[in-house]
Amino acid sequence: MSEHQTNPKAESALYLRTLLSLLVLTGVTVGASYIHFGSSAANVVVALTIATIKATLVALFFMHLLHDKPVNGLIAASGFLFLGLFLMFTLIDFDSRDGLQPTNLKPLMTAPAPGTAPAPGAAPAAKKE
Amino acid sequence: MSTSTVDVNPHDHGGHGDHPSDPHFQHHFTTLEQQFDTTKIGMWIFLATEVLLFGGLFVGFGMMQARYPEMFKEAHEHLQRPLGALNTVVLLFSSWTMVMGVLSARTNQKKKTVVFLIVTILCACIFLGVKYFEYSHKFEEGLLPGHYYHHIGDRIPVVNGANGYATFFSFYFMMTGLHGIHILVGIGLLAWIAFRANKGEFNSDYYTPVDLVGLYWHLVDLIWIYLFPLYYLIS
Amino acid sequence: MAQALTHTAPQIGDRPRPAKNYLNETTGIWSWMTTVDHKRIGIMYLVAVSSAFFLGGILALLVRLTLLTPSHKLFGKVLIDADTYNRVFTLHGAIMVFLFIIPSIPGSLANFVLPLMLGAKDVAFPRLNLASFYLWCLGAVTAVASMVFGAVDTGWTFYTPYSTTTQNAVGLMTMAVFILGFSSIFTGLNFIATVHKLRAPGMGFFDMPLFVWGTYATAIIQVLATPVLGITMVLLALERIFNIGIFDPKIGGDPVLFQHFFWFYSHPAVYIMILPGMAIISEIIPTFSRKTIFGYRAIAYSSVALALLGFLVWGHHMFVAGQSQLATVIFSALTFLVAIPSGVKLFNWLATMYKGNISLETPMLYAISFLLLFAIGGLTGIFLGALSTDVHLTDTYFVVAHFHYVMMGGTVIAFIGGVHYWWPKMTGRMYSEKWGRIGCALVFVGFNMTFLTQFFLGSRGMPRRYYNYLDQYQPLHAFSTFGSWVLGLGLFITAAYLLASLRKPADAPDNPWGGTTMEWETVSPPITHNFEGQPVLEHEPYDYRPRVKKHA
Numbered sequence: 008m009s010e011h012q013t014n015p016k017a018e019s020a021l022y023l024r025t026l027l028s029l030l031v032l033t034g035v036t037v038g039a040s041y042i043h044f045g046s047s048a049a050n051v052v053v054a055l056t057i058a059t060i061k062a063t064l065v066a067l068f069f070m071h072l073l074h075d076k077p078v079n080g081l082i083a084a085s086g087f088l089f090l091g092l093f094l095m096f097t098l099i100d101f102d103s104r105d106g107l108q109p110t111n112l113k114p115l116m117t118a119p120a121p122g123t124a125p126a127p128g129a130a131p132a133a134k135k136e
Numbered sequence: 137m138s139t140s141t142v143d144v145n146p147h148d149h150g151g152h153g154d155h156p157s158d159p160h161f162q163h164h165f166t167t168l169e170q171q172f173d174t175t176k177i178g179m180w181i182f183l184a185t186e187v188l189l190f191g192g193l194f195v196g197f198g199m200m201q202a203r204y205p206e207m208f209k210e211a212h213e214h215l216q217r218p219l220g221a222l223n224t225v226v227l228l229f230s231s232w233t234m235v236m237g238v239l240s241a242r243t244n245q246k247k248k249t250v251v252f253l254i255v256t257i258l259c260a261c262i263f264l265g266v267k268y269f270e271y272s273h274k275f276e277e278g279l280l281p282g283h284y285y286h287h288i289g290d291r292i293p294v295v296n297g298a299n300g301y302a303t304f305f306s307f308y309f310m311m312t313g314l315h316g317i318h319i320l321v322g323i324g325l326l327a328w329i330a331f332r333a334n335k336g337e338f339n340s341d342y343y344t345p346v347d348l349v350g351l352y353w354h355l356v357d358l359i360w361i362y363l364f365p366l367y368y369l370i371s
Numbered sequence: 372m373a374q375a376l377t378h379t380a381p382q383i384g385d386r387p388r389p390a391k392n393y394l395n396e397t398t399g400i401w402s403w404m405t406t407v408d409h410k411r412i413g414i415m416y417l418v419a420v421s422s423a424f425f426l427g428g429i430l431a432l433l434v435r436l437t438l439l440t441p442s443h444k445l446f447g448k449v450l451i452d453a454d455t456y457n458r459v460f461t462l463h464g465a466i467m468v469f470l471f472i473i474p475s476i477p478g479s480l481a482n483f484v485l486p487l488m489l490g491a492k493d494v495a496f497p498r499l500n501l502a503s504f505y506l507w508c509l510g511a512v513t514a515v516a517s518m519v520f521g522a523v524d525t526g527w528t529f530y531t532p533y534s535t536t537t538q539n540a541v542g543l544m545t546m547a548v549f550i551l552g553f554s555s556i557f558t559g560l561n562f563i564a565t566v567h568k569l570r571a572p573g574m575g576f577f578d579m580p581l582f583v584w585g586t587y588a589t590a591i592i593q594v595l596a597t598p599v600l601g602i603t604m605v606l607l608a609l610e611r612i613f614n615i616g617i618f619d620p621k622i623g624g625d626p627v628l629f630q631h632f633f634w635f636y637s638h639p640a641v642y643i644m645i646l647p648g649m650a651i652i653s654e655i656i657p658t659f660s661r662k663t664i665f666g667y668r669a670i671a672y673s674s675v676a677l678a679l680l681g682f683l684v685w686g687h688h689m690f691v692a693g694q695s696q697l698a699t700v701i702f703s704a705l706t707f708l709v710a711i712p713s714g715v716k717l718f719n720w721l722a723t724m725y726k727g728n729i730s731l732e733t734p735m736l737y738a739i740s741f742l743l744l745f746a747i748g749g750l751t752g753i754f755l756g757a758l759s760t761d762v763h764l765t766d767t768y769f770v771v772a773h774f775h776y777v778m779m780g781g782t783v784i785a786f787i788g789g790v791h792y793w794w795p796k797m798t799g800r801m802y803s804e805k806w807g808r809i810g811c812a813l814v815f816v817g818f819n820m821t822f823l824t825q826f827f828l829g830s831r832g833m834p835r836r837y838y839n840y841l842d843q844y845q846p847l848h849a850f851s852t853f854g855s856w857v858l859g860l861g862l863f864i865t866a867a868y869l870l871a872s873l874r875k876p877a878d879a880p881d882n883p884w885g886g887t888t889m890e891w892e893t894v895s896p897p898i899t900h901n902f903e904g905q906p907v908l909e910h911e912p913y914d915y916r917p918r919v920k921k922h923a
Contacts, residue, residue, distance in 0.1 A: 015243045019236065026232040033224050037217070040369035047209065047370070054365035061361045069235045070354045076173065078567060079180045086184030089595045090191035092682055097195060097631045100686065100698035101202055164493035164569070166905070174495045174568040181560045185598045192602030192632065196617055199628055282613030298623025299616060306615030310605075 025068040032061050160342050172344050179348045183355050190314065190359050197307045197366070204300025207292050211304035212370055214279055214287075216270060220368035223266050224360065230259030231357040237333075238350045241343040246336055249346070253330035256353065260323050267316055274305065281306035311363060318356050325349045388878075392799070392896040407497035408899060412504050413483030414797065417790070419507060420479060421866070423470035424783075428859065430463035435821070435855040438848045441840050453838040457524035458539075460836060464527030465544060469551045470511055472782055473640060476647035477558050477593070478507065480789050481586045483797055485562060487890035487897065488580045490571025490906040495564035503557040510551035517543035526836060528637070531618035531629040535610045542611060545604040552597045552604070555643070559593025562586055571889070573908035577671065580888040580912045581664065584671040585650020588678040592639045592646075596682070600636035603629070627693045634685035642681040644778055645745075646674060648785030649716055652738050655792055656720050658886045659735035660727025663913040666719040673712035680709040690761050699758065706756035713749050717742065732884070733807030737788025740815050744780025748773060751826065766836075769829025775822045787814070787865060792884070794869065799877030799896040806868035813861025820854025887914055 036057040044050050067073040072080045158168055165171040201208050237252035278286035285302035294301070329345050332338065338346055393410045403411055436445065437456055443449050451459065482500065486493055494500050517523060521540030525533050534541050566587045570579065607629070609615050616622040618629040657664045664670065686694055686702030694702075720742060729735070751773040754760050764770065795801050828847045833840055840848065882891040887910070893902050 015239060018239055022232060022235050022239070026228060029228045029231075030225065033221065033228065036365055036369060037221055040365070047205070051366075051370060054369050055362070058362050058365050062358050065231060065354055065358055065361070069231050069357075070351055075176075078177060082177070082180040082184050083187075085591075085595060086187035086191075089682060090188055090195075093191070093599065093631075093635050094195050094198065096683075096686065096698065096701075097199065097628070097635075098202075099701065100627070100631065100695050101199060103695035103697040104693075105695075162497075164491065164497065170568055174564050177567055178496060178499075178560055178564045181563055181594055185556055185560075185594055188595060188598035189602050192599045192606075196602075196606060196628070196632070199625070200617060203623070203625065282609075282615045284613065296623075297621055300623065302614075303616040303623065306609070306613060306617070310609065310615075 021068060025064055029061055029064055032057055032064075036061075158342065160344075168341065175344055175348065176351075179351050183351060186318075186355055186359075190311070193307070193311050193314065194362070194366075197311065200300070200303050200307060204298075204303065207290075207300030208304050209370070210291055211279075211301050212367070214274070214277065215308075215368050216273070217368050219266050219270055220364055223263050224364045226259050226262050226266070227357045227360050230256045230263075231354055233259065234350050234353045238343065238346050241333060241338040241346040242340055244339050246333060246338075249333045249338065250330055253326055253333060253346075257323055257326045257330070260319050260326070264316065264319060267312065274308075279305050281309045308367060312367075315356070315359055315363060318359070322349075322353055322356055325352065388894060389898055391898065392877075392894065393899045394799075394877075394896055396899045405501075407493070407501055409482050409486050409494050409497065409500055410797070410897060410899075410901075412500050413479050413481075415504055416474065416478035416482060416507070417480075419504070419511070420471050420475045423466055423511065424475075427463055427467040427471055428862065430459050430466065432855055432859055433459050434463060435852040437838070438840070439852045440849075441842055441845055443838070454524060456838045457526075457836075458518075458522040461523050461526050462518055465523065465548075466514065467778075468527055468640070469548055470507075470514060472644050472778060473555055474507055474551070474558070476651065476782070476786055476789065477555075477562070477586065477589060477643075478504070480651070480786070480793060481562065481582075481589075481647060482558075484793055484890050485565065485583060485586055486569070487796075487893065487901055488583055488888050489565065489569055489574065490889050490902065490908065491565065491569040492900050492902075494561045495569060496561050499557050499561055503554045503561070506550055506554035506557070510547045510554060513543055513547035513550060516540075517547060528633060529607060529629075530633075531607070531610070531624070531626045532620055534607060535619045535624075536621075542608055545608050549601050549604045552601045555593050556597045559590035559597075562590040563594065566590075571906050571908050577668065578908055578911055581653035581667065581670050581674075582650040582888075584674045585646045585653065588674040589643050589646040589650075591675070592643050592678050592681065596636045596639035596643075599632065600640075603632040603636065606632065627689065630689050630692055631685070634688045635682075638685035638688065639678075639681045641774075641777070642677055644782045645713075646677060648741070648745075648782035649674070649713075651785045651789035651792070652720060652741050653716075654886075654888065655734045655738040655788055656723050657913040657915070658792075658884050659732065659738070660724045660729050661885065661915050662723055662727035663915055664719070665722035665725075666715075667913070669715055670719050673715045677709070677712040680705070680712065684709050684756075687756050687761075690758060691765050703756055703758050703761075707753065710749065710753055710756075713745075717746060717749075733802075733804060733811055734788045734792040734884070736808060736811045737784050737791065740811065741781060741784045741788065744776055744784060744818070747823075748776030748778075748780055751776065764829060766834055767829035768825040768833045768835055771835050772822045772825035772829060775825070780818060780822070784814070784818075790869070793890075794872070795879035795883050796890055796895045796897070798873060799879050800872045800875050801879045801883065802872040803868050806864065810861050810865035810868065813857055813864060815861075817854050817856070817858030817861050821851050821858055822854070824851040824854065888912055 036054055039053050039057065040050065044053055066083060070083075072083065161168055162171055165174065233252045233255045237249050237256060240246075240248035240252055274280065278288065279301075280286065282302055285299060285305060287301065290301055292300075326349060329338075329349050332345065393408055403415065406412060433451070434456070437443050437450050437459070439445070443451070443456075482494070517540040520543060521538070523529075523539050523541055523544045525537060525539075525541065529541065529545070566579070566583060606615075606617055610618050610624070614622055616624050618624040618626055620626055653664060653670055683705045684702055686698055687706045690699050690703070731739075751769070755764055755770060755773060791802065791807060824847050828844060828851070829835075831844070831847075833844050833847075877896065879895050881893070881895050884891075889906060889908070890897075892906060
């Protein structure tokens with residue numbers, strides 16, 4: 008095979024260093040979860056960033072992408088890229104709708120007493136236009 | 137016509153002379169190296185499809201998190217952070233033993249290969265064991281998916297049937313469940329190649345199955361790397 | 372790479388026809404059921420998808436028959452009631468989309484021709500290829516089971532909340548779609564690996580035939596989009612079983628979220644449908660114009676561009692569904708962008724024909740039909756992509772007409788053209804050219820009668836999926852139904868003469884059309900391992916300088 012003509016001892020050491028980095032980063036992310044970075048969204052961003060660093064280490068070293076043929080890395084990246092597109096556009100829709108709450112979370116209009124019709128002008132609790 | 141052929145003998149594969157007699161060589165390929173590279177590309181494509189499959193669940197979870205921010209935040213409290221962290225460490229360690237197994241197979245170290253693969257399987261079993269404890273706890277507390285949810289003591293009242301807690305645990309079970317199924321399949325694959333490694337099938341010229349199962353296993357680890365913070369560390 | 376060629380290899384036609392080819396080398400049904408030969412798998416797929424097309428077509432004729440009159444009566448009796456009608460059009464859509472059109476060209480023609488065009492012995496993963504086919508079969512059985520045990524009536528799009536609450540066999544149909552999705556994924560995976568690694572010596576990416584480029588672009592979409600369909604079906608099924616609360620608004624879910632999930636796959640899916648069709652056209656037009664393709668790289672790049680851009684526009688199916696205004700505007704703008712690669716191709720094909728030496732055999736007749744019909748389909752897509760017109764045209768027959776023009780007038784026409792083009796290679800027989808032209812004429816006329824009419828129906832307000840309609844629409848509906856009979860006749864005739872040709876002895880020439888791509892270098896039908904020895908590429912594709920003799 009053409010890959011990995013480097014000596015196995017160096018490779019072993021590399022894998023061990025990668026594992027240790029991953030374990031350290033795990034500790035970091037657990038620790039970071041106890042710190043409040045402003046909003047909860049910020050906490051999510053921090054957590055996902057650390058996760059991405061860990062994922063990159065796994066991909067580059069454990070999955071050998073660093074020294075592999077570029078097409079494999081391209082394939083891997085495409086998977087994440089298109090997932091990102093799905094998430095991004097769907098979020099754009101969700102975030103820019105008029106109010107995130109669906110109407111069924113607003114209290115129901117109270118039913119009229121039997122025998123009386125609701126007043127003609129009686130609208131349900133003010134709806135946003 | 138406009139093409140010529142390289143040779144006439146159908147048994148000599150284009151003069152490259154590379155392992156036509158290797159029992160693992162498939163004859164629509166020209167060389168063993170081409171076969172290895174091709175199967176690797178195939179495996180990476182499969183992994184990309186897995187990323188998108190799981191990714192769909194992540195997107196769904198993200199949208200539901202946006203919909204029920206307070207309920208989801210509270211639901212997170214039921215997840216046991218130490219167990220999640222333990223499982224993360226176990227899986228990372230198993231990724232290391234896996235890649236060491238691949239290295240051992242590639243460097244003709246049969247015994248080490250088998251040992252590393254078996255340790256990987258053990259780690260996977262520990263992971264599933266921890267998961268079993270977690271799931272039992274959820275069942276006891278009534279923290280079940282969808283209309284089976286019957287936990288008492290939630291702080292936010294459920295209005296008009298929109299139970300964010302139930303939705304949270306639906307996603308919890310779907311995502312950890314699908315991940316768990318992948319771990320089970322992984323155990324099967326690892327056992328299979330450990331068995332083959334023990335028979336001496338792998339060497340520096342042919343270790344493809346170990347490499348490919350390794351890639352699969354690292355993906356399983358990758359998915360957990362994202363699952364862990366999203367479920368266990370947000371509060 | 373365009374050098375004059377000298378060669379000492381024997382000419383086509385000098386070569387004695389081998390006694391054994393891929394069809395007769397091994398016999399018996401078991402040899403077919405366990406084959407890993409891409410050519411045999413391609414033939415099995417061809418039979419399979421044609422059967423699905425037939426079933427979907429019967430359902431279509433039933434839809435059109437029901438709409439012949441507003442009272443739905445035929446000879447005084449109501450043909451089918453409203454609930455049954457919903458099932459009929461749902462199944463027509465689901466079968467045509469999932470069982471026919473998506474697997475059609477990749478599974479049958481690409482499977483057969485792609486390795487030959489690359490000078491390879493087979494695809495990268497022959498056993499996976501067979502597995503894809505068997506998954507198709509399993510999906511087909513599951514889909515038919517869903518028809519028998521309740522029959523889905525949600526429309527092929529399974530929109531929630533109806534699909535999450537109806538009692539009908541949504542579960543079985545979602546399972547069928549899930550299985551068919553994996554069939555598609557494995558096919559795409561196989562083709563990408565094949566194109567990357569199994570090209571003949573001397574064949575770089577830009578020496579490949581454009582059919583390969585189109586198939587490659589299709590495979591990218593199959594691999595990246597279909598998993599999301601898979602997870603959508605899982606979520607839909609779990610919503611039904613567990614009420615997880617993701618899609619059903621009664622329990623806090625968001626039905627528009629379902630549409631995001633569904634269309635993230637289903638929009639790229641339409642490019643899975645059209646790209647192979649375009650790929651076939653890119654082969655037929657240069658061959659029958661006896662002229663090199665105009666703008667090879669433009670067509671190659673636009674195939675990949677279409678695949679990638681196709682992922683950015685899915686929201687244009689949701690303009691009036693409750694999507695935010697911002698997202699709607701973004702998706703509309705991107706939709707205009709995605710039209711560009713298709714336009715590039717259309718002009719390149721026309722430029723190829725210009726000053727070419729055109730011969731109008733049946734494959735070329737279908738290719739020219741494609742140019743016209745796809746142009747109409749594509750342009751009307753732009754009308755629908757523009758927000759102000761879409762608000763009026765959405766969910767009307769205008770949409771129905773648009774997608775039939777691109778899917779049927781585009782892909783199916785190209786598919787039939789491709790079947791004719793490669794028929795002598797696959798079967799070793801020539802079909803009757805006279806009947807080919809009759810069939811094409813009937814299909815073309817019938818198709819336009821059926822579907823051009825529906826543009827008018829839609830722009831005048833006739834909604835889609837409606838069982839009832841106002842009397843004023845009846846003349847147009849009736850005309851459309853008559854058209855469906857002409858179309859059905861044309862397709863039936865086509866199937867008949869193609870099958871009839873199989874009764875003749877297998878003595879078609881190796882290269883009846885004078886094609887320059889590698890599949891024409893080997894005998895018709897090919898030997899099991901495709902070529903004697905490893906072919907090496909020595910000229911660019913579509914090189915029509917005098918050297919190639921067309922054999923009558």
